[in-house]
Amino acid sequence: MEPGYSDIEACAIDPAAPLVLVDVDEVLAQFMRGFGVFIGRHGFELRVDRFALFQNIYRPGEVEHLDLIAGKALFDDFFRDGADDLPPAEGAADALATLSTRAGVVILTNAPEHGRLARARWLKTHGFDYPLVINSGPKGPAAAELVARTTGRAVFIDDLLPQLDSVAASAPGVTCFQMVSDERLRPLAPSAPDRHARIDHWPHLRTAIEASLFK
Numbered sequence: 134m135e136p137g138y139s140d141i142e143a144c145a146i147d148p149a150a151p152l153v154l155v156d157v158d159e160v161l162a163q164f165m166r167g168f169g170v171f172i173g174r175h176g177f178e179l180r181v182d183r184f185a186l187f188q189n190i191y192r193p194g195e196v197e198h199l200d201l202i203a204g205k206a207l208f209d210d211f212f213r214d215g216a217d218d219l220p221p222a223e224g225a226a227d228a229l230a231t232l233s234t235r236a237g238v239v240i241l242t243n244a245p246e247h248g249r250l251a252r253a254r255w256l257k258t259h260g261f262d263y264p265l266v267i268n269s270g271p272k273g274p275a276a277a278e279l280v281a282r283t284t285g286r287a288v289f290i291d292d293l294l295p296q297l298d299s300v301a302a303s304a305p306g307v308t309c310f311q312m313v314s315d316e317r318l319r320p321l322a323p324s325a326p327d328r329h330a331r332i333d334h335w336p337h338l339r340t341a342i343e344a345s346l347f348k
């Protein structure tokens with residue numbers, strides 16, 4: 134898919150309110166948990182021994198990971214059919230519900246276009262009924278366009294360091310937070326706490342976001 138994004142025009146943003154931009158996978162959703170269950174039902178296993186995706190898929194008993202093309206096919210299927218296997222991140226819905234009483238919330242997710250419907254339905258089912266922007270590639274340009282529509286402060290939350298750096302570069306006024314919901318990934322995830330605060334626990338993250346938005 135070409136880098137880019139869609140649905141930004143349809144996003145209603147209060148021109149004076151603070152804004153929370155938030156990723157889905159490993160932030161609102163426990164992606165690795167869900168993907169592991171999904172591929173397990175297809176006869177494969179996920180071994181979380183590095184911060185990667187396709188390199189972690191194995192046939193049971195084998196030492197070489199599944200080839201990347203087959204891994205990508207499972208990934209694509211998961212986005213279309215795997216929503217039922219995807220658990221929400223603990224505390225995320227409550228934290229966003231509280232934040233949304235004083236700030237706008239927009240979900241900024243990288244997902245294949247064919248996963249849009251399943252993703253929108255999953256978000257609604259789990260209490261994340263906020264405007265959704267599907268992005269491809271670095272999130273900085275989409276984040277910059279969204280935050281330009283408000284004079285309020287803005288924050289961005291993602292698990293991936295390159296996305297945090299992308300938003301920091303394109304929208305330098307935005308405060309970026311790193312959150313990794315999967316306990317197994319936490320020690321493996323690259324971080325840069327000097328640039329972006331890393332908080333893996335939603336109640337604590339909510340407090341830090343409030344301190345940044347409402348100071």
Ligand SMILES: [Mg+2]
Pocket residue numbers: 156157158159160291292293
């Ligand atoms: Mg993510």
